[in-house]
Amino acid sequence: MxxxxxxxxxxxxxxxxxxxxxxxxVTLTVLVEQGGLWLQEAAAAQFEAETGHTxxxxxxxxxxxxxxxxxxxxxGGSAFDVATIDVVWMSHFAPFAESLDDLFTDEVMDDLFASxxxxxxxxxxxxxxxxxxxxxxxxYRKDMWENADEMAAFEAEYGYPLAPPATWxxxxxxxxxxxxxxxGDGEIDMYGTDVKGGVADFEWMIAVLQAGSPGVVLDAxxxxxxxxxxxxxxxxxxxxxxxxMNVAPPNVNEIxxxxxxxxxxxxxxxxxxxxxxxxxLTRGDSPIADLVGAAPMIAGPGGIGxxxxxxxxxxxxxxxxxxxxxxxxxxxxxxxxxGIEAPLGLAARKSAYAQYADVEGFENLxxxxxxxxxxxxxxxxxxxxxxxxxxxxxxPIGSDALTCEHDVAELLAWGRAELEAMGYE
Amino acid sequence: MKxxxxxxxxxxxxxxxxxxxxGFPYAFLVSTSLKSPQDALAIPPTLLPQQLSLENYxxxxxxxxxxxSFGNSAxxxxxxxVITIALAVPAAYAVARYGAWAGKAxxxxxLITRLIxxxxxxxxxxxxxxxxxxxxxxxxxALAHSTISVPLGIWLLASxxxxxxxxxxxxxxxxxxxxxxxxxxxxxxVASGGIAxxxxxxxxxxxxxxxxxxxxxxxxxxxxxxxxxxxxTQYSIQWGTxxxxxxxxxFPVIIxxxxxxxxxxxxLTVGAVKG
Numbered sequence: 182m183x184x185x186x187x188x189x190x191x192x193x194x195x196x197x198x199x200x201x202x203x204x205x206x207v208t209l210t211v212l213v214e215q216g217g218l219w220l221q222e223a224a225a226a227q228f229e230a231e232t233g234h235t236x237x238x239x240x241x242x243x244x245x246x247x248x249x250x251x252x253x254x255x256x257g258g259s260a261f262d263v264a265t266i267d268v269v270w271m272s273h274f275a276p277f278a279e280s281l282d283d284l285f286t287d288e289v290m291d292d293l294f295a296s297x298x299x300x301x302x303x304x305x306x307x308x309x310x311x312x313x314x315x316x317x318x319x320x321y322r323k324d325m326w327e328n329a330d331e332m333a334a335f336e337a338e339y340g341y342p343l344a345p346p347a348t349w350x351x352x353x354x355x356x357x358x359x360x361x362x363x364x365g366d367g368e369i370d371m372y373g374t375d376v377k378g379g380v381a382d383f384e385w386m387i388a389v390l391q392a393g394s395p396g397v398v399l400d401a402x403x404x405x406x407x408x409x410x411x412x413x414x415x416x417x418x419x420x421x422x423x424x425x426m427n428v429a430p431p432n433v434n435e436i437x438x439x440x441x442x443x444x445x446x447x448x449x450x451x452x453x454x455x456x457x458x459x460x461x462l463t464r465g466d467s468p469i470a471d472l473v474g475a476a477p478m479i480a481g482p483g484g485i486g487x488x489x490x491x492x493x494x495x496x497x498x499x500x501x502x503x504x505x506x507x508x509x510x511x512x513x514x515x516x517x518x519x520g521i522e523a524p525l526g527l528a529a530r531k532s533a534y535a536q537y538a539d540v541e542g543f544e545n546l547x548x549x550x551x552x553x554x555x556x557x558x559x560x561x562x563x564x565x566x567x568x569x570x571x572x573x574x575x576x577p578i579g580s581d582a583l584t585c586e587h588d589v590a591e592l593l594a595w596g597r598a599e600l601e602a603m604g605y606e
Numbered sequence: 607m608k609x610x611x612x613x614x615x616x617x618x619x620x621x622x623x624x625x626x627x628x629g630f631p632y633a634f635l636v637s638t639s640l641k642s643p644q645d646a647l648a649i650p651p652t653l654l655p656q657q658l659s660l661e662n663y664x665x666x667x668x669x670x671x672x673x674x675s676f677g678n679s680a681x682x683x684x685x686x687x688v689i690t691i692a693l694a695v696p697a698a699y700a701v702a703r704y705g706a707w708a709g710k711a712x713x714x715x716x717l718i719t720r721l722i723x724x725x726x727x728x729x730x731x732x733x734x735x736x737x738x739x740x741x742x743x744x745x746x747x748a749l750a751h752s753t754i755s756v757p758l759g760i761w762l763l764a765s766x767x768x769x770x771x772x773x774x775x776x777x778x779x780x781x782x783x784x785x786x787x788x789x790x791x792x793x794x795x796v797a798s799g800g801i802a803x804x805x806x807x808x809x810x811x812x813x814x815x816x817x818x819x820x821x822x823x824x825x826x827x828x829x830x831x832x833x834x835x836x837x838x839t840q841y842s843i844q845w846g847t848x849x850x851x852x853x854x855x856x857f858p859v860i861i862x863x864x865x866x867x868x869x870x871x872x873x874l875t876v877g878a879v880k881g
Binding site: 241442 | 643649728729732733736820821824832835836838840842843
């Protein structure tokens with residue numbers, strides 16, 4: 182009897198400790214846009230099953246992620262335990278985000294692309310865990326590139342075999358070769374490629390990196406480099422397909438990503454540079470549904486280069502469930518490969534991409550891997566006013582350059598003056 | 607006679623042109639919703655569908671959140687309408703019946719509140735609603751919508767109240783009615799036409815509102831405008847789905863407006879012909 186009483190007494194004494202050890206199930210609220218929902222819901226469901234916690238996604242339109250989180254930041258509170266945000270908002274939300282330094286072990290950093298590790302930190306503190314990374318690669322028509330007559334004709338004209346373009350020169354040659362007036366009515370029926378003047382603020386930056394610039398607009402110390410030789414070369418190459426060669430639809434200012442995608446999938450362009458996810462989203466009823474090939478982004482004098490478009494999971498400092506939120510962020514990283522089965526088919530970890538790279542239907546992943554892993558694939562500067570720079574400086578420079586009436590160096594000198602007026606040196 | 611016929615023809619043509627200009631975007635919206643997804647993306651775009659397709663409408667069933675959002679929009683719009691009318695009727699009555707200068711000053715202040723952009727009050731509203739525990743509730747969003755609608759309601763109803771003869775109310779007071787009783791039993795029934803018009807405008811304002819609904823809702827009470835906007839993602843716009851939902855979203859408003867057409871016109875012209 183005494184023993185029983187003793188055991189009971191010990192249990193009563195230990196009860197608070199035992200209860201404290203077992204985590205109460207909580208509901209985590211996660212702010213996402215559609216891509217974040219698609220890519221993370223499967224892993225989140227598994228997290229729920231394994232831990233007993235609940236994950237509730239709040240899905241809002243793309244631009245509203247920024248608006249909604251900004252409102253929460255301004256009020257000093259948050260309804261969200263985790264938010265999945267675009268890389269361009271990282272600086273803005275940095276003061277609001279919990280440090281994730283503990284999650285970035287050597288093993289984690291080895292499995293992430295260098296540009297993502299760089300983008301994940303603001304002022305030396307890791308605030309976001311990459312959840313997926315996208316970037317532009319080359320899309321081309323396999324039926325044209327693998328056609329024996331086309332191959333022979335191309336080699337006869339340019340002196341080297343027809344294959345997916347790997348360099349600036351090859352891209353230009355092939356764009357010229359496939360720009361055609363098929364019915365002889367004097368109008369071009371298929372262009373070799375496109376020039377996306379509608380998103381000029383982003384597109385010409387890619388060529389700048391391919392030219393070998395150490396960064397876009399600002400260097401790692403936020404010094405102005407917008408007028409360096411590589412920016413000049415990149416901008417000249419970007420406009421050359423429109424201004425000098427007529428190998429792209431002439432209404433460049435109307436062509437943004439959506440229009441460019443439609444032009445290609447409706448057989449009006451032979452190849453184009455586009456976000457890698459599109460390969461998996463090719464519609465079955467497209468006239469070229471089974472004819473799309475993917476290749477790494479082209480290389481300029483500096484090598485293969487692109488701007489990554491990663492999204493990060495951050496934990497707001499005001500989260501009421503911080504500990505569990507960090508567990509979820511870690512879990513989503515650990516199960517990052519599950520996102521590849523989702524409609525966008527993207528992930529952040531090299532190992533996740535490698536796992537699917539040789540699986541049929543995922544032919545875009547090796548080009549994505551190679552492009553994302555290139556040293557010249559570099560993120561945009563982590564400055565809070567980046568969007569202002571893009572809207573008020575990079576966009577106008579791109580648009581003016583595409584009028585083909587301006588001296589590129591003069592436009593970039595204007596860009597430097599504008600940056601200096603913003604306080605950069 | 608000839609000049610009268612010519613001017614009438616010219617006027618008819620002008621009206622037809624205006625109707626065409628205003629109606630074209632909606633006609634194009636309906637046309638796009640009836641195209642196949644591939645057809646909807648054609649470059650250059652075609653005015654009419656190559657082949658009529660209801661695929662976009664059929665696909666709506668795949669999005670249960672969107673279906674729920676229509677119900678949320680209806681509940682919030684109705685709640686907002688009830689709250690606004692309950693607040694605006696006594697306020698408008700007071701403006702119409704008490705002191706000319708004080709009433710005008712009040713109406714001026716009310717007008718100023720209409721000049722404040724909603725984005726400026728979004729965050730303060732968020733803080734208030736969070737403190738009240740009303741985030742992601744129908745009542746919270748409806749109250750926020752009422753902050754836009756109450757000034758509009760007071761303005762509209764004050765015009766109606768002013769057009770009601772004071773003698774009616776005085777007769778009721780002589781018969782022993784209190785002021786509040788006179789408002790309930792005499793003024794409100796007489797002003798019912800104006801109240802109906804105000805309710806229509808308030809309902810429509812809430813039905814279409816985006817910003818406050820975005821800030822104050824999460825998963826529970828997401829409204830239709832937000833659910834529709836979600837089909838514009840970072841990389842693409844799902845035109846077919848968006849246009850089919852937009853058409854469905856517009857139906858209640860169109861039907862409601864057609865049914866209440868006469869009352870709406872009465873509301874728009876109130877006070878226009880005095881004396």
